[in-house]
Amino acid sequence: MTLMDFSAFIVAQKVQNGELTAVEVLEAALERIKAVDGVPGELDYGELTEEDRQKVHAFITLTADRAYEQARKVDHQVKSGETVGPLAGVPVSIKDIFCVKGTPSTAASRMLANFIAPYTATPVERLEAAGALTLGKVNLDEYTYGSSTESSAFQPSTRNPWDPGRVPGGSSGGSAASVAAGEALLSLGTDTAGSIRQPAAFCGVVGMKPTYGRVSRYGLIAFGSSLDCPGPVARDVRDAALMLSVMAGGDQRDSTAAAIPVPDYLASLEGGVKGMRIGLSPEYMQITIPNPETGEVDIQPLPEEIRRATLHAAEALAKKGAEIVENVPMPNTIYGIPAYFVISRVEAASNLHRFDGVKYGYRTDSDFEDLKEMYRKTRAEGFGLQPKLRILMGMYVSAAQYSEQYYQRALRVRSLIRSDFEAAFDPKGATHLDALLTPTTPTTAFRMVDIYGDTVLMQYADQLTVPANHAGIPGISVPGGLDSDGLPIGIQLLAPDYHETTLFQAGYAFEQATLNADWRKVKPEVLR
C-alpha cells in the first residue's frame, strides 16, 4: 500500500491537517508513474518493444516542475496556517485536449505537437486553484476521435492497466488508465459520446459526464461543441463528487456554461437511494450493429455477464431501498449512433478548419506553390486518419444539397432521443424515474488492434453512452464487477439535467452495498 492507493478525499485531508506533505504525495505519484507508465507517447515512435507492451503509457507530457511548484506552495500554506483548497496536494492528470498555459497542448495530433498554449482551460484553472498538483497531460485518441486511444499520433498509445494487451477505451484512455494504475488520483477527461464513461468502465474506475454546460468548455479543444462535456475520472464516487464540485459552475468565458448554483455534492453523498425510482430499459440491454453487407441493423442481446452485472446492481440498489422500474421504453436509443455520426462530424469538420498552418501548429515542411497547396499539404500531413474521416463526412453531410437529408434530420432525431428521457423522468409521467440504470458499454475492454481501423464498429462502443450526450443529461459509470477474463464491467446511471447529486447518491449507495464484494479486492494487473 502506497500513498497512491488512498483516495483523493483522504489524501487532501491528510495534507490539510499536516499528516502528509504535498511534496511527499507528489513523489509517490512520480514514483508510481516511473514504475508503471513506461516511455511517454511521442510522434513517429518505432516498433514497440516487449517492455512497451507491458506498460500503461498514459502520459504524453509530464509537468513535474509545475507540480513541484504547486506542491511546495500548498505545503507552505499549510505550514503557515493558511487555508488550502479542497484538493490540496492531490495529483491529477489532464487529458491532453485541454490547454494549460506554458505546456504543450497537443490533442494527440501531429497538427498541435508544437503548440504551447498561452492560457489555461477553466476546469484546469479551478483544479489548480483548489490545490491540485498537475502531473501532466495524458494520451487520448487524436482530437478525441475514437474509443480506444489507439488513434493518437503519440505512440505507444495507452494500454489497459488490467490487461496491457487490451485498450483502455477512449477517448479519455490516458485519464482512465492513469487513475486505474494509481499514477494520478484524479483525472480530467472529456465526454462527447461516452469518452469518459466508456474508458472508466474499461479501466474499472468512476467516470462522470456532467450535464452539458455544468463545467465550462473554455480551453477544451473542441470536437462536437454541442456535445462535449469536461468531467471527472476518479477511483471512487466520493472523489468524483469532490472533483466536480471544484470544477462546476458558470464561466464568463463560456456562454454555454450555466450559472446555476452548484450543490454541495459531498454533503448529499450519503443521502441514500431510499424511495428513489430507478429504471431499467430493454433498449439498453441490446447491441445494435449495422450490417455493412445488407445495410440492415442487427440487434443482439448484450453479453450475459454484462447483463447480469447490471441486474445485480439493480438488486443491490433495491436492497438499499430503491424502487426498480422495469421495461422503461427508450425507443429512440438505437438511433443514437447514426445521429451522432452526422452531428458530431459536422461540428468536428468545422472545428478543425482553424488548423490550417497559418498561425500556429504544424505547417508542411515541403515547398508549396500557393496558399491552397499549403493548406492541402499541411492538413494532409498534420492530421491522422480519424480527423480526415471526420472532415470528409462532416463536409459531405453539411453540404447545402445534403444538409436537410442528413444534418437537419439528425438534429430532429436528437430531439426525439431527448424526449425519451423527458418522458422517463417526467414527475407526472408513467415511470417518473429519478435515474435510469444501464450497462455502460456493450463489451468489456477489447484487444488492441482488434477493432482499430473499423471506424463504424469502434463507434458502436459508445451506443449506450451517446444518448446522454444527445440529450445533454448527466451520466456516471461506476465499476460493477469483473467478467470471466478478469476485466472490469461498468454500470451506468443517467439522471435529468443538473441532477448529478442523484447520480452521486446512487453510485455511492451501490459502492457501499458492494464494499466487500470479491471483485473489489482484485487489483489491475500492472499493480499486482
Next chain:
Amino acid sequence: MTEYELIIGLETHIQLNTNTKIFCGCKADSWEQPPNTNICPVCTGLPGVLPVLNEEVVKKGALLAAAMHSDIRLTSHFDRKNYFYPDLPKGYQISQFDMALGKGGHLDLPMPDGSMRKVTITKLHLEEDAGKTKYEHGQRYVDFNRCGVPLVEMVTGPDLRSADEAAQYLIRLRQLLRWLGVSEANMEKGHLRCDANVSIRLMGETILNPKTEIKNVNSIESVRTAINKEFERQVEVVEGGGRVEAWTLDWDEAANRLTKMRSKETEADYRYFREPDLLPLELTEEWREDVLSGLPELPLERRTRFMADYSLPEYDADILTSDRPLSEYFEAAVSAYKGDPKVVSNWMMNEILRMLNDLCLSADELVLAPEHLAAVIKMVDAGTINNATGKSLLVKVQQSGKTPETIVKEEGLAQVSDDSALLAVIDHLIADNPDEVSSYRGGKEGLFGWFMGQVMRETRGKADPQLTRELLQKALKGG
C-alpha cells in the same frame, strides 16, 4: 437606340462603434494601430477558446434594425459560415443566416424630383469581421486586429435604378447611422463598406438578368463611377450580342477601373449551421422596448416636421436635418428666439454652417450655444447692433466663451443711434471734405456710399445705418 434600365442592389457592411469587439474584450477600433497588437486568443481563434456575445452590439444592431423598419426577432441565432482564408483564423465566420436579428425592412429615399423611392431590405444581421491580408515583397501578411469587430450586414433588394440613386442610398444610410450613433460610418476608414450588384434590362421589362457584383466600392463617388462604368460595359456586351455573366468585379480606385476577380458560376457553399458555442439570442419584450425607447426621431421625419411646424422650405429643412446635432441646435435656437424660424434658419445656413466648416466641428461641439445665437439675432432685430456686428459677435462668442451681452458691453459695440453724436461726425466729415461734397452736389450721387463708409469708419461700425442714411442725406442736401 434601345433603352436599358439599370438595376442595382447594395450590400453594406456597417462597423458598429461599440467599445469592444463582438465576442471578446479587445477594443473594437484599431485604426492606425500596428498589425496584430489588438488581439487575444478569442479573436485569433486559438484552439479551445469560445465566443461571448457583447450585448452592446445587439443593442446597436437592434436600433439600426428599428430605424430600417425591420422586425427585431425576439429569438435569433448565430451560425457558422465556413470557408478557408488566412485572415479568418477560425476557418469560419460567426454570422447570422436564416434567423437573423432583423427581418425585412425598408428605407425611404427622397428623390430629387420630390418622389420617394422605397428601398427594401432583404437581410439585416450581426456578424464578426475578418482580418486583413496584404502582399508585400512577394509575401502574404495577415493582420488580425480587425478580427471580431462587430458588423451589421445589410442587403437591399434590387430596387435602385441609377448610380445616383445608389449614391443617394449610401448618403442617407450614412446620415442615419451617425444620427443613431451606432457607427462612425466613415467610408475611408472602412466603417461603411459597400458592394454593388448590377444588372441591366430593357426598359419596360420586369425580369432580372444575371448580375455582376462589384467589390470594394468604398466611397460615394466610386459607387457612382463604378456603377456607371459597369452599366456601359453591360450595355456594350448585350448590344454586341453577348450575354452578361455573373462575375465578381473588383473596383480599382487608383486606376479608376473594374477588373474581373472571378467567375461566379455556382454559389459557394458555406455549409452554414448553428453556432454551438453560443446560445440562441433570446430577447425579452421589455429589453426590446427599452432599447427602442432610445430611438430618436429619424432624419426624414424631422425634415418633414421642420417643413410643417416651422414653415421652412424643403431646401432649408434638408440641410438643417443633415445631422442630428445641427437639427437639435436649430430647434433649441428657435425656441430661445421665439420669433420667425426662417430668420434662425438663415443665420444657421450662413453663419453657423460656415463656422462649423471652418472649425471642423459638429453643432453640439460649439461654444456658441443656441441661446447665444438667439440673443444675437434679437439684438440685431432690436437695432442694438447691426447685422455685420452681429456676425462678428458670433465669432467672438465662440472664441471667448463670453455671452454676447458681455462682449457688446465690454467692447462698446452697441449702435450709435444718438442724433447728436452722429450729427457731430457728419458735420466733421462735410467740413473736412469740401471736394467730395461739391462733386456729390454736382450730381455724382455714387459718392453717397463713400460718405456712409466714412461715418461707419469713424464710429467703428456702430452707427445705425438707417439713421446715418437719413442724417447724411439731409446734411448733404442742405448745403
